[in-house]
Amino acid sequence: MHMHSPGVCGVVLAAGSQVGAGESRWSTKGDAVKELIEALNADTEMVLVAVGADAEALAPVVWAKAAYMVQLPPNTDDAEALRATLQEVLNRGRDAALVTGLNIHGLTAETVHRMVAEYCAAGDEIWAVVPETEMLQGHPVLMGRRMIELFLRGQQWSAADEILSANREHVRTVKTSDPLAAVVTDTTWKAPWD
DSSP states (O other): OOOOOSOEEEEEEOSSOOOOTTTOSOSSHHHHHHHHHHHHHTTSSEEEEEEOTTHHHHHHHHHHTTOEEEEOOTTOOHHHHHHHHHHHHHHTTOSEEEEEETTOOSOOHHHHHHHHHHHHHSOTTOOEEEEOGGGOTTOOEEEEHHHHHHHHHOTTOOSHHHHHHHTGGGEEEEOOSOTTOOOOSOOOOOOTTO
């Protein structure tokens, strides 16, 4: 069995995303970006942050954490932001991306470690890794090269959930809630609407 190379790039989709004080533990968008970069930094080779109109305000936070900014045009929708950033991952010579947005709650360095370790140990038949179903809405996703290329080539995909659901047999889930728990052995990913 061929194992994946560890060339995973962290991706924070921050363009257009808002952090509402009532619905988040972060007080500012900069705090959210900083915490997500920190979670991704330990187990990824680099972190890209997709930014929109507020790029200037976020730049000091991004650069202070040794991440890179991907400037997107104003009013870029989520699918376009994901597409542009995944293309940038490939342009920078990486074969996989662990993608998260500012609406993700509970993305920790431990979750990142588990997802990257599971992906690197998986064979060619695994194209993506997601946390187990407790984190369904707005979960992070680690997409390998096959899944990235499918997403980039297929204009019908408007969200990562859609392509994951259409390719369930190639998606593996990992446990994240119990730090001592082993990886989930059931590799069938369940979509949020199942």
